[in-house]
Amino acid sequence: MNSTTDKRIALISVHGDPAIEIGKEEAGGQNVYVRQVGEALSQLGWKVDMFSRRVSADQETIVQHNSHCRTIRLTAGPVEFVPRDNGFKYLPEFVEQLLEFQTENSIKYQLVHTNYWLSSWVGLQLKQIQGSKQVHTYHSLGIVKYNAIESIPLVASQRLAVEKEVLETADRIVATSPQEKQHMRSLVSQKGAVDIIPCGTDIRHFGSVKREASRVTLGIDPESKVILYVGRFDPRKGIETLVRAVRESEFYGSKNLKLIIGGGSTPGNSDGRERDRIESIVNELGMSECTIFTGRLSPEILPTYYAAADVCVVPSHYEPFGLVAVEAMASGTPVIASNVGGLQFTVVNENTGLLVPPQDVAAFSNAIDRILSNPEWRTQLGQAGNRRVMSKFSWDGVASQLDSLYTELLQSVKEPALVTLG
Ligand code: UDP
Structure with a gap:
């Protein structure tokens, strides 16, 4: 790798803050996934910035998980909890804030891994604006979810359209199980590149108690x-x-x-x-x-x-x-x-x-x-x-599969052509 293809990645999780307490207020598997992936990647030499939306004035703007992994909270929309179904309208501001963060810190994310459909929209914009490579994990597929519930939220059609677009255009989709991939193919689209890499768990932590x-x-x-x-x-x-x-x-x-x-x-x-x-x-x-x-x-x-x-x-x-x-x-x-x-x-x-x-x-x-x-x-x-x-399902195994995927994608980022003066 060289300077333009530095091992740097933005994990984007607009509504699933990786640095907060898990187990309530819509915080569950996605938050755990993003934090664990981020921390494990930093152990493999990646510089990891995890972006989320700030939901309270007491929250720190930057939480440092270790020297190479941090959560960055962007202010986009009201600084309060917003249910995820009401979050779409704040996404343009989220993109703006992320671009501003890049400028202020002289960083450009060549690679973004987005989580859940709201973040996938952010990734689609970054791809368009600056050519970032996008990896996406759904965590939940609208089409499957809406089949299983009675009251369909207003945002449904928007969500379904974005989920289709990202499947067809992201550089890689990460399905966490063969069943999820099969749902994508049968219910969303035949187009797009999908890899199966499961979620992991901390095998040293669980199983440590008799x-x-x-x-x-x-x-x-x-x-x-x-x-x-x-x-x-x-x-x-x-x-x-x-x-x-x-x-x-x-x-x-x-x-x-x-x-x-x-x-x-x-x-x-x-x-x-x-x-x-x-x-x-x-x-x-x-x-x-x-x-x-x-x-x-x-x-x-x-x-x-x-x-x-x-x-x-x-x-x-x-x-x-x-x-x-x-x-x-x-x-x-x-x-x-x-x-x-x-x-x-x-x-x-x-x-x-x-x-x-x-x-x-x-x-x-x-x-x-x-x-x-x-x-x-x-x-x-x-x-x-x-x-x-x-x-x-060990995190170390999962992180090493993601590491290979990201490395492959970054290697395909083209070096800017050298201009030779005559
Ligand atoms: N969890 C927790 N404390 C609780 C309840 C849940 O830490 O009181 C964690 C749980 O250990 C798991 C996550 O929240 O890591 C839930 O993830 P899962 O994929 O099972 O469900 P989701 O929340 O994504 O629907």
């Missing part, structure tokens, strides 16, 4: 049967299905059964409303004795919860990848997941857990009973999950 020790830390009886959910409060996550399935389980009513629901929320916001709704179902079904709402789980405590669980349930209606499933498997805990999207790729049915139809209460209940009633099989499933994550 089951017995985790139960001591959390004050859970060694004999208890523990069912765990981790994730945002969003109707698409299917928490209601899980609650109803636990109510139908043959273990329900034994004093040892525990349902732990981990995830943060803010009262009055959409996640707070979903948490209230789930809590009222728990109360109606008379399950408040055996159900624990932990609130947001910090990265430090998460491995302890995964290790303490007999089974982790991911009941999403739709999931492009689903980091929680791989985190649980890395921790040696079997996963029961909806048979959708990336979960079909990460969870191997009857080998690392069980896959069941989404929203099917009876099927989830039956799967829970099969695993809880056979502790030996539970351990085998957990061990197989751990092996699968080690071999396929």
Whole structure:
């Protein structure tokens, strides 16, 4: 590489700030992905700038993750939380601010990796204005999402058009599972270059806690049967299905059964409303004795919860990848997941857990009973999950695949022709 093809990259994540607390307010897998990719790339010699939209006056403008990796918050639109469906109108200002940042710092990003459709629009502009190479990860495909929900947001047609344009024109699309690629091809467009590079997980962090020790830390009886959910409060996550399935389980009513629901929320916001709704179902079904709402789980405590669980349930209606499933498997805990999207790729049915139809209460209940009633099989499933994550979904492996992709793209950036004076 030479000076024009320096190992420098901008990761753009307009609404998924990589430096904030994960687990609430629309902050989930995308934030984790961007931060982990950024930090891992910096270890491989990349200079990484991660751009996000500033949402509060208390936030620092620049957060330094290490000497070669930082989050830069641009002011575009109101300095407050804006739901992602209302964010499109602030994107031109975001582009302007990014260009200004480049000028002020004498940087030009030859390569940008955009995340989610809002950022893909920013990438499309940078490509047009200054010829940046664009890599894009969807994190969620509008066309799949809108098929699964009842109320379609106003911004839908805009989103679908941008998602098609970026698929057809980006230098490379990164699909995080074969299922996601197949959705792109069958529902969006046949054109465009797509590579499959999964999301990763920190295999040193998850799997670092032993089951017995985790139960001591959390004050859970060694004999208890523990069912765990981790994730945002969003109707698409299917928490209601899980609650109803636990109510139908043959273990329900034994004093040892525990349902732990981990995830943060803010009262009055959409996640707070979903948490209230789930809590009222728990109360109606008379399950408040055996159900624990932990609130947001910090990265430090998460491995302890995964290790303490007999089974982790991911009941999403739709999931492009689903980091929680791989985190649980890395921790040696079997996963029961909806048979959708990336979960079909990460969870191997009857080998690392069980896959069941989404929203099917009876099927989830039956799967829970099969695993809880056979502790030996539970351990085998957990061990197989751990092996699968080690071999396929470590961040180091994922980062090295991205490193090769970026290097290939930067090498194709043409050197400006030398002018020879006669
Ligand atoms: N998460 C967390 N604390 C919580 C709840 C969730 O750190 O209280 C993290 C979780 O560990 C995972 C991410 O949020 O890394 C959720 O990612 P996933 O891909 O499962 O779902 P998404 O949020 O992208 O829909």
